[in-house]
Amino acid sequence: xxxxxxxxxxxxxxxxxxxxxxxxxxxxxxxxxxxxxxxxxxxxxxxxxxxxxxxxxxxxxxxxxxxxxxxxxxxxxxxxxxxxxxxxxxxxxxxxxxxxxxxxxxxxxxxxxxxxxxxxxxxxxxxxxxxxxxxxxxxxxxxxxxxxxxxxxxxx
Amino acid sequence: xxxxxxxxxxxxxxxxxxxxxxxxxxxxxxxxxxxxxxxxxxxxxxxxxxxxxxxxxxxxxxxxxxxxxxxxxxxxxxxxxxxxxxxxxxxxxxxxxxxxxxxxxxxxxxxxxxxxxxxxxxxxxxxxxxxxxxxxxxxxxxxxxxxxxxxxxxxx
Numbered sequence: 001x002x003x004x005x006x007x008x009x010x011x012x013x014x015x016x017x018x019x020x021x022x023x024x025x026x027x028x029x030x031x032x033x034x035x036x037x038x039x040x041x042x043x044x045x046x047x048x049x050x051x052x053x054x055x056x057x058x059x060x061x062x063x064x065x066x067x068x069x070x071x072x073x074x075x076x077x078x079x080x081x082x083x084x085x086x087x088x089x090x091x092x093x094x095x096x097x098x099x100x101x102x103x104x105x106x107x108x109x110x111x112x113x114x115x116x117x118x119x120x121x122x123x124x125x126x127x128x129x130x131x132x133x134x135x136x137x138x139x140x141x142x143x144x145x146x147x148x149x150x151x152x153x154x155x156x
Numbered sequence: 157x158x159x160x161x162x163x164x165x166x167x168x169x170x171x172x173x174x175x176x177x178x179x180x181x182x183x184x185x186x187x188x189x190x191x192x193x194x195x196x197x198x199x200x201x202x203x204x205x206x207x208x209x210x211x212x213x214x215x216x217x218x219x220x221x222x223x224x225x226x227x228x229x230x231x232x233x234x235x236x237x238x239x240x241x242x243x244x245x246x247x248x249x250x251x252x253x254x255x256x257x258x259x260x261x262x263x264x265x266x267x268x269x270x271x272x273x274x275x276x277x278x279x280x281x282x283x284x285x286x287x288x289x290x291x292x293x294x295x296x297x298x299x300x301x302x303x304x305x306x307x308x309x310x311x312x
Contacts, residue, residue: 010281016288017280019300023287024229025307027183032232033310073180076188078234124173125166131179131306132172139302144175146299149290151181154189 031074034126042119047075047082049123052091052108052116061108064097068106091115187230190282198275203231203238205279208247208264208272217264220253224262247271 012020035046054071055061063071069079083106086092091112097103108116135143168176191202210227211217219227225235239262242248247268253259264272291299 010284012280012284012288015300016296017283019296019303020283020287021229022300022303022307023183026303027179028229028232029307029309073177073184076184124168127173127176128166128168130310131176132168134305134308135302139298139305140172140175142295142298143302144171144178146291146295147175147178147182149182149295150287151178151185152290153185154286 030130033130034123037122037126038119041122042115044115044119045082047072047078048086048091049116049119050074051079051082051086051106052112052119055092055106055108056113056116061113062095062105065104065106086112186286189286190279193278193282194275197278198271200271200275201238203228203234204242204247205272205275206230207235207238207242207262208268208275211248211262211264212269212272217269218251218261221260221262242268 031046038044038046038049050072051068054068055063058067058071065080065083068083069076072079075082083092083094087094090109093107093109095105095107097105132140187202194200194202194205206228207224210224211219214223214227221236221239224239225232228235231238239248239250243250246265249263249265251261251263253261288296
């Protein structure tokens with residue numbers, strides 16, 4: 001397809017591309033600040049924190065590995081290795097699914113719960129400092145609404 | 157620190173936390189749609205696409221590995237392994253830095269340039285479809301401006 005044909009109209013304009021790149025830069029910047037705080041204060045990577053949050057919010061603090069993979073927001077790739085490390089650190093344990101021979105549950109341990117409780121102070125302070133305090137209340141609300149639209153599933 | 161003390165005020169309110177989580181969900185959703193398109197049409201992961209973009213935009217299509225690590229927006233972790241794979245695939249080559257015995261440059265190859273050129277059609281169509289077309293023009297601009305604020309460096 002050559003430039004100037006109909007499909008070329010689908011390329012974003014420079015200002016649109018700039019907004020998109022700002023989104024990627026914002027994500028990279030905020031995530032790396034939150035991760036640096038969690039690692040320095042609690043020795044916990046942000047991906048591991050994300051796993052703990054998904055488990056604590058699940059019924060009985062447990063999720064099938066496949067559902068955990070759908071739920072996490074930070075590190076979908078490398079999740080199996082991440083959970084391996086968290087099992088070694090005692091934050092999560094694996095249990096076979098009695099109803100499905102191939103199914104494995106990831107279950108939050110008491111130590112994982114305690115770790116999350118102490119790390120969440122640091123994390124939420126960071127969310128406030130790196131996100132909430134940087135945007136005005138209306139700007140934050142509009143930003144969140146736009147993000148919600150983008151997170152919606154693709155229409156069929 | 158107990159609830160109700162001053163530091164507790166630093167926790168985001170539920171609506172603020174909701175906006176933040178929408179941002180993470182939007183990022184995870186859009187990135188996974190863009191990646192699925194790139195992989196299915198070009199066999200190229202989004203992180204590899206990101207590396208190609210950073211190199212093509214650099215003077216002489218080359219960056220020191222340390223500068224490449226600062227520049228990429230998708231996969232800061234695992235960058236060395238990613239570049240290893242891209243070298244094997246002929247998209248990037250490594251060159252020693254004549255001025256620094258420990259320095260290594262990553263250099264875009266002709267094959268990498270061609271791969272980027274063809275993949276960028278798919279990618280930019282995706283950015284338009286998954287981001288630009290979903291937000292109104294004013295909403296997109298406001299969203300991009302908020303993201304720009306978040307991407308700014310921390311004040312000293």
